[in-house]
Amino acid sequence: MPDFFRVLFASLLLAGAALLPSLALAHTGTSVAGGFLSGFSHPILGWDHVLAMVAVGLWGAFLGAPAMWLLPVVFPLVMAFGAVLGIVGVPVPAVETGIAASAIVLGLLIAFAARPPLWIAAIIVGAFAIFHGHAHGTELPDAANSFAYAVGFVIATGLLHLVGIGFGLPVKKPAGRIAVRAAGGIISMVGFGFLLGLA
Template sequence: MLASTPAHAHIRMMDAGFFEGLMHPVAGIDHLMAMLSVGIISARLGGKYVWSIPACFMLAMICGAGFAAIGVRLILSEFAIALSVFILGIAIFTSYKPAIIIGVIGTCFFGIFHGYAHGSELPRLTNPGLFVSGFLVGTAAIHLVGVLLGKLAERKVTMKEYLNYAGAAFAGIGGYLVTEYIPLLMLTYR
């Protein structure tokens, strides 16, 4: 897993439909960890934020996918995805509960880049609507698993410790992915 290369969630099939879209968020470990993290953090925030934070992420993903579909170029999108894994992992590890406005803005910011990565495949697909539907359902399912894990951790102290360890692992993997992009950034923006 640590030896994998960036952009490992991206498909290359022309006739991808709902199932390929469904599997797209699961295929890339960076997307999977970030979406699980959003669910876990929203469960820790509790109340109406359990569902509104993941909903914000998904709406931002739709915007990001739309940007990609109309040809808007977001620079550093893969770097932002790796950074999201790192920051969300730290938030889980430290049991950090952000102020709601920070949680919403951060979620939307990272959601745009995740959606952009998914949406960058749209112009080459024959069934973009089915693909988008699939990746939204896949994302919602991953958020749901994260929420369930977060809620379970509220009831069991040992489960909370395991989630904190998972957060440390997410942060470590995210940190590794971020460092993969630093030499690229240095060469690109000299």
């Protein structure tokens, strides 16, 4: 089964890599391709977003099925809702603090091997997704196609979740479990760095 996930992960990365050059050459402005490319690159170019989204996949892999699949579905769905709030101008307080806190909290949950009930894990992930989505929505480029932009950042988010799941798959082995928990600790420390303006 892990071989299947590795093949799936590699296939998704290759598909994304094959898609990017054609999008980069496409017309920008209000075009679908320009909006998609802007949205796709936005989460990947922000390390605070990358850490939190990888952490969601990593925690899901640590918790095992069905959390491994549910959490990476909950996050983008709620994030899209947060993006709508940002696009239409609904204020969400302390967005940057919430984004940094997401890395801190998710990292600590992994480091301390927290295993809450699935519904609580989903609420935690969903709450942080609102901050990430709002940040994406408020930073929507004026020239971008908003729907294509949203599709782009949701797909990029899903790929980052898959990266976390991929790193978390060895968790069933003792050494893998230690490595995953150590990764959670590192994510949390970097999150503190973002919170304090050090990273």
